[in-house]
Amino acid sequence: MSEVPARTPRLSRRRLFGLLGGTGALGAAAGVVATRSMVDDPVTSGGDVVEFFGDHQAGIVTPAQDRLHFATFDLSPVAKRDQLIELLTEWTNASLRMTAGQDVGSGSVTGDPGAPPDDTGEALGLSPARLTITVGFGTTLFDGRFGLADRRPEQLADLPTFAGDALRSEISGGDLCVQACSNDPQVAVHAIRNLARIARGTASVRWSQLGFGRTSSTTTAQQTPRNMMGFKDGTANLKAEDTDLMAEHVWAQPGDGQDWMTGGSYLVARRIRMLIEPWDSTPLTEQERVIGRTKGTGAPIGKSAEFDTTDLGRLDPNSHVRLAHPDNNAGARILRRGYSFTDGTDDLGRLDAGLFFLAYQRDPRTQFVTIQNSLAGNNNDALNEYLQHVGSGLFACPPGVKAGEHWGQALFG
Amino acid sequence: MSEVPARTPRLSRRRLFGLLGGTGALGAAAGVVATRSMVDDPVTSGGDVVEFFGDHQAGIVTPAQDRLHFATFDLSPVAKRDQLIELLTEWTNASLRMTAGQDVGSGSVTGDPGAPPDDTGEALGLSPARLTITVGFGTTLFDGRFGLADRRPEQLADLPTFAGDALRSEISGGDLCVQACSNDPQVAVHAIRNLARIARGTASVRWSQLGFGRTSSTTTAQQTPRNMMGFKDGTANLKAEDTDLMAEHVWAQPGDGQDWMTGGSYLVARRIRMLIEPWDSTPLTEQERVIGRTKGTGAPIGKSAEFDTTDLGRLDPNSHVRLAHPDNNAGARILRRGYSFTDGTDDLGRLDAGLFFLAYQRDPRTQFVTIQNSLAGNNNDALNEYLQHVGSGLFACPPGVKAGEHWGQALFG
Numbered sequence: 042m043s044e045v046p047a048r049t050p051r052l053s054r055r056r057l058f059g060l061l062g063g064t065g066a067l068g069a070a071a072g073v074v075a076t077r078s079m080v081d082d083p084v085t086s087g088g089d090v091v092e093f094f095g096d097h098q099a100g101i102v103t104p105a106q107d108r109l110h111f112a113t114f115d116l117s118p119v120a121k122r123d124q125l126i127e128l129l130t131e132w133t134n135a136s137l138r139m140t141a142g143q144d145v146g147s148g149s150v151t152g153d154p155g156a157p158p159d160d161t162g163e164a165l166g167l168s169p170a171r172l173t174i175t176v177g178f179g180t181t182l183f184d185g186r187f188g189l190a191d192r193r194p195e196q197l198a199d200l201p202t203f204a205g206d207a208l209r210s211e212i213s214g215g216d217l218c219v220q221a222c223s224n225d226p227q228v229a230v231h232a233i234r235n236l237a238r239i240a241r242g243t244a245s246v247r248w249s250q251l252g253f254g255r256t257s258s259t260t261t262a263q264q265t266p267r268n269m270m271g272f273k274d275g276t277a278n279l280k281a282e283d284t285d286l287m288a289e290h291v292w293a294q295p296g297d298g299q300d301w302m303t304g305g306s307y308l309v310a311r312r313i314r315m316l317i318e319p320w321d322s323t324p325l326t327e328q329e330r331v332i333g334r335t336k337g338t339g340a341p342i343g344k345s346a347e348f349d350t351t352d353l354g355r356l357d358p359n360s361h362v363r364l365a366h367p368d369n370n371a372g373a374r375i376l377r378r379g380y381s382f383t384d385g386t387d388d389l390g391r392l393d394a395g396l397f398f399l400a401y402q403r404d405p406r407t408q409f410v411t412i413q414n415s416l417a418g419n420n421n422d423a424l425n426e427y428l429q430h431v432g433s434g435l436f437a438c439p440p441g442v443k444a445g446e447h448w449g450q451a452l453f454g
Numbered sequence: 455m456s457e458v459p460a461r462t463p464r465l466s467r468r469r470l471f472g473l474l475g476g477t478g479a480l481g482a483a484a485g486v487v488a489t490r491s492m493v494d495d496p497v498t499s500g501g502d503v504v505e506f507f508g509d510h511q512a513g514i515v516t517p518a519q520d521r522l523h524f525a526t527f528d529l530s531p532v533a534k535r536d537q538l539i540e541l542l543t544e545w546t547n548a549s550l551r552m553t554a555g556q557d558v559g560s561g562s563v564t565g566d567p568g569a570p571p572d573d574t575g576e577a578l579g580l581s582p583a584r585l586t587i588t589v590g591f592g593t594t595l596f597d598g599r600f601g602l603a604d605r606r607p608e609q610l611a612d613l614p615t616f617a618g619d620a621l622r623s624e625i626s627g628g629d630l631c632v633q634a635c636s637n638d639p640q641v642a643v644h645a646i647r648n649l650a651r652i653a654r655g656t657a658s659v660r661w662s663q664l665g666f667g668r669t670s671s672t673t674t675a676q677q678t679p680r681n682m683m684g685f686k687d688g689t690a691n692l693k694a695e696d697t698d699l700m701a702e703h704v705w706a707q708p709g710d711g712q713d714w715m716t717g718g719s720y721l722v723a724r725r726i727r728m729l730i731e732p733w734d735s736t737p738l739t740e741q742e743r744v745i746g747r748t749k750g751t752g753a754p755i756g757k758s759a760e761f762d763t764t765d766l767g768r769l770d771p772n773s774h775v776r777l778a779h780p781d782n783n784a785g786a787r788i789l790r791r792g793y794s795f796t797d798g799t800d801d802l803g804r805l806d807a808g809l810f811f812l813a814y815q816r817d818p819r820t821q822f823v824t825i826q827n828s829l830a831g832n833n834n835d836a837l838n839e840y841l842q843h844v845g846s847g848l849f850a851c852p853p854g855v856k857a858g859e860h861w862g863q864a865l866f867g
Contacts, residue, residue, distance in 0.1 A: 108639075108666075110796070150750035154739040161734055162684020162749055163794075166677075211801070226521075226639075226666040227680075230796050234805060238734050245803040251796060253521075253639040253664065264579075267640075271575020321574055321651050326567040336575055337563035381576075383523070383643050383664055384797060388624070390658040392647060 089168040093140045095441040096304050097292065098448075100173030100222055101376070101401050102281035104260045108226040109252035109380040110233045111310065111397065113179065113215025113434060114244040122187045126453055128243045129176070132219075132236055133447040136174040139164075139228075145235045161238065163231050170225035174232055176448045177218040177308050177436025192452055194299040196307055196404045197437045204418030205425055212312055212432035215247040220308075220399065226251070248432070250312065252380020252397045259378060265339060265347065269315050269381050269394050270427070272332050273339030276347055277366075279376045290374045290408065291401050293440075301451035304440030306401040309375075309409045312382075312432030315395035320427045331423040333362030359423040364415045373411045375400040395428070405435060502581040506553045508854040509717050510705065511861075513586030513635055514789070514814050515694035517673045521639040522665030522793040523646045524723065524810065526592065526628025526847060527657040535600045539866055541656045542589070545632075545649055546860040549587040552577075552641075558648045574651065576644050583638035587645055589861045590631040590721050590849025605865055607712040609720055609817045610850045617831030618838055625725055625845035628660040633721075633812065639664070661845070663725060665793020665810050672791060678752060678760065682728050682794050682807050683840070685745050686752030689760055690779075692789045703787045703821065704814050706853075714864035717853030719814040722788075722822045725795075725845030728808035733840045744836040746775030772836040777828045786824045788813040808841070818848060 091099050116125060135145045146152070146159030183193035221232040230251070237246050256268045257275035261282055268274040279286050288294065293302040320328070329335055329342065333356040339347035341362065343355035356363040367374050378401065383394040402408040416422040439449040504512050529538060548558045559565075559572030596606035634645040643664070650659050669681045670688035674695055681687040692699055701707065706715040733741070742748055742755065746769040752760035754775065756768035769776040780787050791814060796807040815821040829835040852862040 112799075150738065150748070152738065154742075155737050157735050158684070158738050158741070158749070160684075161682075161730075163680045163682055165680060165684065165750070227794065230666065230794075230807075234730065234807075237805070238731075241731075246799045246805070247803065249796075249798045249805075251664075251666065251798075253643065253666070267576045267578060269574075269576055271571070271573075271578065317574075317647065318651075318654075322570050324568050325563065325565065325571050328571070329567075335563070336571070337578070381640065381643075383662075385662045385664075386525075386659045390660065392650070392659070392662075394643075394647075 089170055090141055091169075091171050091173050093137045093442065094444055097441045098173075098175045098305070098438055099140070099441070100175035100220055101291070101306055101378070101438070102259055102287060103171070103173050103222070104263055104281070105255045105257055105378055106171050106173070106222040107224045107255055108222070108229050109255075109397070110221045110226070110229040110249065111252070111399070112219050112233045112237065112249035113247045114217040114219070114237070114240060115247045116182075116186070116216045116244045117242065120186075120243050122453070124243045125187050126447070128240055129449055130447040131239050132176065133442055135235060135239055136232070139232050139235065140169055140172045140174060142167075142169040142172075145239070161231065161234055164228050167225055167228055170223045170228050172221065172223040172228050172232060174236075175220040175222075175438060177220075177438040178449065178452070179215045179217060179434065179436050181214065182216045189452065192299060192301065194293075194297075194302050194307075194437055196293070196298065196302075196406060197435065198406055200309070200405070200433060200435050201410065201414075203413050203430070204421075205430065206417070206433075207429050207431055208433050209431055212248045212250075214434055215436075217244065218308070218310070218434060218436045226253070250382060250397050250432075251384075252382050254381045256379045256381055256396060257377040259376065268396055269317065269383075270320055270328070270332070272328075272334060272336055273347060274379075274396075275377050276334070276339055277351070277362075279374055286374070287376075290403055291376045293403055297403070301449070301454070302437060302439060306376075306403065306438050307405050308434075308436045308438050309398070309400050309402070309405055310432070310434040310436070311398040311430050313396045313398050314393065314429045314431050316427045316429065317392045317394055323427075330357045331360060331427075333357065333360030357423065359421065361416070361422050361424045364422050365412055370411045370415055371407070373408045375402045375408050375412065401438070502583055503554055504582075504584050504586050506550045506855065507857055510854045511586075511588045511718070511851055512553070512854070513588035513633055514704070514719055514791070514851070515672055515700060516584070516586050516635070517676055517694070518668045518670055518791055519584050519586070519635040520637045520668055521635070521642050522668075522810070523634045523639070523642040523662065524665070524812070525632050525646045525650065525662035526660045527630040527632070527650070527653060528660045529595075529599070529629045529657045530655065533599075533656050535866070537656045538600055539860070541653055542862055543860040544652050545589065546855055548648060548652055549645070552645050552648065553582055553585045553587060555580075555582040555585075558652070574644065574647055576647075577641050580638055580641055583636045583641050585634065585636040585638075585641050585645060587649070588633040588635075588851060590633075590851040591862065591865070592628045592630060592847065592849050594627065595629045602865065605712060605714065607706075607710075607715050607720075607850055609706070609711065609715075609819060610848065611819055613722070613818070613846060613848055614823060614827075616826050616843070617834075618843065619830070619846075620842050620844055621846050622844055625661045625663075627847055628849075630657060631721070631723070631847060631849045639666070663795060663810050663845075664797075665795050667794045669792045669794055669809060670790040672789065681809055682730065682796075683733055683741070683745070685741075685747060685749055686760060687792075687809075688790050689747070689752055690764070690775075692787055699787070700789075703816055704789050706816055710816065714862070714867070715850060715852060719789075719816065719851050720818050721847075721849045721851050722811070722813050722815070722818055723845070723847040723849070724811040724843050726809045726811050727806065727842045727844050729840045729842065730805045730807055736840075743770045744773060744840075746770065746773030770836065772834065774829070774835050774837045777835050778825055783824045783828055784820070786821045788815045788821050788825065814851070
């Protein structure tokens with residue numbers, strides 16, 4: 042190594058944000074964007090940008106993008122409440138920029154050459170490809186370290202242990218989560234990486250998961266994708282156009298409990314490994330019986346088209362669709378937003394692949410937990426023979442951000 | 455579990471292929487396609503299909519697709535030469551179908567409902583998105599188990615141990631390799647999964663690797679992508695349009711040694727982990743010194759545009775570009791075709807990310823080995839401080855397939 046340039050004094054990214062408004066100052070985020078848009082490369086096109094601000098966070102009812110990078114973070118043992126707020130402020134500002142197709146902070150390649158670039162650079166020149174960044178607060182964030190114990194929503198009750206769970210702590214939980222979705226995986230990876238970099242010293246990644254293909258539609262215009270079992274998945278998913286159903290099943294409402302969550306939603310994440318090899322050895326009719334749909338069209342058993350009404354009486358009592366149906370779960374419905382994953386092979390040469398299940402809801406206690414209790418266990422969902430839940434997380438995703446605010450601002454008010 | 459349907463007798467996939475032509479029979483593969491194209495859904499469009507047949511295998515000079523699934527396989531300890539040939543025949547037939555946008559064998563959902571579907575189904579309705587499937591033979595395939603010891607090309611010499619190597623055997627080597635590239639990752643994953651399924655009982659996956667973004671261009675029309683260090687990568691790569699250079703540096707030529715390899719190419723695969731966190735803490739000018747290019751434009755140091763001629767004298771003596779340059783390596787050049795990967799985080803919370811390096815060449819002894827000897831070691835490439843080679847493979851990729859042949863047919867002649 043030679044010619045290491047002398048490091049010249051400069052404003053750090055953190056100090057720069059502070060000068061531009063800092064924690065909670067109105068207009069800070071918008072101001073940063075206006076400043077940067079004059080010097081950035083024009084890499085954005087309108088159709089590729091999802092609006093960052095709004096009553097709800099983007100990335101929940103936004104039409105599900107094709108690719109995912111999801112990560113959870115743990116706060117440092119020495120981190121204090123002010124650092125958590127500063128982190129959320131910096132994440133908000135950086136995410137506002139990245140979702141608009143801009144690089145983070147003061148430039149990847151135009152900043153002080155004697156300092157590390159503020160952006161890692163691999164998304165330079167790429168469209169944001171409808172990047173959304175969605176943040177959630179884990180149950181452990183409310184354990185008293187940050188003075189938030191009395192702000193914990195009752196809906197954020199620890200998930201019970203379900204029959205058959207094989208959870209691994211190293212891919213479960215986390216104080217914070219970030220869901221980055223984009224139609225370009227490099228853009229999603231770039232987003233998580235840069236947020237992890239901003240967090241350094243305050244929080245570190247606990248685990249992360251890439252998803253290569255969406256397994257749900259969140260709008261009626263999207264074609265239903267197929268999961269790694271080869272079946273259409275999410276046909277009966279809630280759809281964003283049904284705003285009444287969104288209010289009933291997805292968004293926290295005034296009076297639900299903690300006011301700071303109004304307009305937010307609760308996210309359940311489950312890493313569900315599929316036992317690919319046994320599934321692939323199963324006859325077609327057995328696969329269809331287990332799921333409750335025909336494989337080709339996706340029609341419910343006994344019907345002819347994908348969106349035909351399901352006749353539960355014609356489905357096997359242990360079929361997945363029948364057991365997960367709202368009629369079997371006191372009307373419980375969730376907004377699924379999951380992704381297929383493949384993470385190489387295990388030490389027996391079997392594909393480590395499956396579904397990274399993500400579902401948003403208004404109250405997990407009466408929604409995901411109710412449904413999963415119907416499914417879990419050897420005597421319930423016939424699909425359990427081919428599945429293993431190996432990771433789990435539960436997060437309170439606060440409402441959307443207004444200009445000048447930061448994620449979860451009302452939580453700290 | 456209930457209502458398991460009785461399994462009815464049927465032609466197995468293996469027997470079906472046998473009846474339609476079997477090992478080595480002319481016209482078998484083409485015959486299968488013609489039969490199936492009458493009943494398959496019309497999911498293909500011309501521009502999304504890369505021709506399977508040809509003098510060379512597709513997936514080498516084919517414009518690099520955006521996504522990768524790569525796997526290596528080990529033959530079963532009891533597998534014999536005939537089973538290896540049968541496997542290559544079945545793989546050829548299935549790959550011919552999948553690259554044309556068809557499902558494997560006799561149908562995902564239209565076959566005998568009492569038997570497992572011949573295709574796993576997750577690519578139903580998807581375009582092949584320029585899927586290519588490229589096969590290679592590892593050094594261990596020539597160890598005598600299959601009567602191939604005297605057919606081993608001298609170019610397929612075991613790679614030496616390079617300074618700094620930190621190779622892990624569980625993600626290195628393999629009797630066979632398959633490179634599946636597509637612009638749709640679900641299509642690439644589907645291809646590897648179905649080839650693994652066909653191999654069951656004969657060969658099993660040793661290791662596999664997903665790549666989410668290409669890091670090289672293989673034609674002049676492609677824009678140079680950025681790698682996980684944020685730099686444009688592969689600017690000086692060989693380009694398919696330079697057919698003279700392809701003949702000189704990529705394709706095995708008559709007289710090179712083993713005639714069965716004429717028209718083939720040798721593939722070096724290296725899983726190169728990038729030490730992301732130290733890199734991201736490095737000043738911009740130091741990053742640029744280490745690489746030998748400016749980060750924004752990709753221009754060589756001292757020049758203004760990406761494709762300007764490199765002036766080696768202006769580059770740091772330890773810069774990556776200078777040490778890897780043909781002028782520093784007796785003119786050695788390789789065709790790079792690598793992909794960025796991110797496989798979650800390690801147990802210290804650091805991103806497990808980097809470059810899955812793939813390079814094709816006529817003779818690794820005088821090409822990759824020469825270049826890597828220039829780069830490896832603490833006193834050479836300054837980039838080594840931020841890299842770790844953790845996986846490695848070397849494969850002889852046979853020439854292209856003609857209708858009615860199977861991969862590597864001349865090897866067994």
